[in-house]
Amino acid sequence: MSEEYSSDNLYEQFAQVMNQTQDLVKKMEQLQAKIIAISEENVELSIENKHLRQMIKEKQPHHSENQLSGSRQNLKELYQQGFHVCSEYYGKRLEPNESCTFCLDAIFGHEQGMTK
Known part of the structure; x- marks a missing residue:
């Protein structure tokens, strides 16, 4: 019966590790989704920032002696x-x-x- 008990214990340990692994995979997928969302937002903000800088530059008065075509x-x-x-x-x-x-x-x- 000790062999049967150790087999059950081994199965329980395996099931526990399997559950922990699945939880870890879920957490990694959530982190990956957050990283993707943050990266997309970063790109969008960078593009918007570039456009805003260009608009500001266009609205500033031009000094022909300081700026070249x-x-x-x-x-x-x-x-x-x-x-x-x-x-x-x-x-x-x-x-x-x-x-x-x-x-x-x-x-x-x-x-x-x-x-x-």
């Missing part, structure tokens, strides 16, 4: 990466610590009311 901003970024953006040397690499008056004029000249 999109195309001039692109030229400025290329120039900062070390490439000529002037018509004379366009696309050629700048030497280290080199500046180019033609490039600066192409980027900032017309924005500051200067003409060629």
